[in-house]
Amino acid sequence: MKKNIIIFLILIAVIFLIVFKKDEQNIFKEKYETDDVYYQIFVRSFADSDNDGIGDFNGISQNIDYFVDLGITGIYLMPIHPSPSYHGYDVLDYYDVNEDYGTLDDFENLVTVAHENEISIMIDLVINHTSDQHPWFLASRSFHNDDHEKYKDYYTWTDEDDERFGKLGAWNQNIWHSASGKYYAGYFSNQMPDLNMQNDDVIEEIRNIGEYWLNIGVDGFRLDAAMHIYGKNEVVMDDRTQENINFWKEFSIDMRLINEDVYIIGEVWTQSSVYADYFGGLDSVFNFELSDIIVNSAKTGRNDLYTYSINRLYNKFDEVRPDYIDATFLRNHDNDRIATVLNGDISRLKLAAEMQLMLPGVPFIYYGEELGMKGAKSNGPYYDETRRLPFIWADETKRTTWFNDSFNIDVEQAELQQNDEDSLYNTYKKLIDLRDSSIALKFGEFISWESDSSTLQGFFRYYSGDSYEEELIFVLHNIGKSDTAELAPDITGEIIYFSKGINNYNNVSLSKGSTLVIRLNPEDFETYLNK
Secondary structure (H helix, E strand, O other): OOOHHHHHHHHHHHHHHHHHHHHHHHHHHHHHHOOOOEEOOOOOHHHOOOOOOOOHHHHOOOOOOHHHOOOOOEEEEOOOOOOOOOOOOOOOOOOOOOHHHHHHHHHHHHHHHHHOOOEEEEEOOOOOOOOOHHHHHHHOOOOHHHHHHHHHOOEOEEEEEEOOOOEEEEOOOOOOEEOEEEEOOOOOOOOOEEEOOOOHHHHHHHHHHHHHHHHOOOOEEEEEHHHHHHOEEEEEOOOHHHHHHHHHHHHHHHHHOOOOOOOEEEEOOOOHHHHHHHOOOOEEEEEEHHHHHHHHHHHOOOOOOHHHHHHHHEEEEEOOOOOOOOOOEEEOOOOOOHHHHHOHHHHHHHHHHHHHHHHOEEEEOOOOOHHHHOOOOOOOOHHHHHOOOOOOOOOOOOOOOOOOOOOOOOOHHHHHHOOOOOHHHHHHHHEEEEEEEEOOHHEEEEEEEOOOOOOEEEEEEOOOOOOOOEEEEEEEOOOOOOEEOOOOOOOOEEEEEEEEOOOOHHHHOOOOOEEEEEOHHHHHHHHHOOO
């Protein structure tokens, strides 16, 4: 009997430990839904598989090894739906793909190939507005036709007697456009009419769209123009920001009923005091302010408020949602490329990559950024095309030719950089591998290190939990334009990354534009904090 009781107690203890461990891991997963490194692709520009000069799904599938080699675990595809424009941000059909990019079967094959290589697929979800050629809008503007009654209120219509008529949008743009004797809202263009999110039928349609793509196998959504669902002077509301957040919160809940692991990130291009609030409704929000902090620091070589500014952002996010997941990026498809901003300076481009990839959150790399691809807004007949140029393969059979690229003639091609140990590509590869090998760099807290230097900026990354062993990392950047020996006193440990070559830490002079990463003894953490 006594033996049976002992066995029973042991079983209870084992069950308790299993349940406790499971709960702890669930908490861990809830806080860190993804540890992916995402690669943003403009499909038209990446890789051509059928020799028509236009990038396609098969071109991505056939080059999946490129992402595996680099260490990419997530691909974010810019709009893939049928569209009358080259960029795709005015959708004609949410349930199909752009025929320039291939067929729906080709897309499903891409999802399969990506998943086989442990790579997630995220797509751009552009539902703030549609194309003015979308069947819904064509029916809506024919509201006098009883056959189109369902779609009459799919868009926001007004007339000259309405209090909103003639009022401007968030950046003082005209948002009211004439059609069929009335006026419709189009925040970004008269060719992009805004859907009416106060119509339950529209909201149900959006749920169906999300469910459709999740069922195909998509792992996440990037939400375009997430702050303009209820636009300024387009709708009358007491608190439009909160209503926007509530809208996305409900959308996220609905999507999780289909895929509990779906990753949803919003484009909220404004000051951090506003986009921080969107963590209340989304997993992530692109950190535009952090992007500018990194790029400006790398460009000027001086920012004594670098770590202070980052810490301030994180504190702001933490107030909204302690389990927030930051989303870091340097530049995207709406910005001049960072290689242009930094005048092609490879050492500064490496520094910017080091600054981004040592920070918490999910990193997003804009295609070709790892090669130093250039591109800037054109003053001529083109605008964003020159920020979304063809990827520079050495193998010309892969290279897209839909746009004549004169920006990147002197940039070393992808395959050549892969074989060049000192290339920008291989710097990205080393940093991604370093991040993947360190639980603190993946998931650890950011704790700033105080420095009186205007150029020497450092911080700790610290992880403590039952899922993984405790780890303490110290990251130090010399963002300046001169060498310095003004290193952190009494910080010793294992150097795991030094951009100028591994050396004994006590004898290192931190070269200009370089980064040093040290693994420290976690038991000494309190000592470091008190110095």
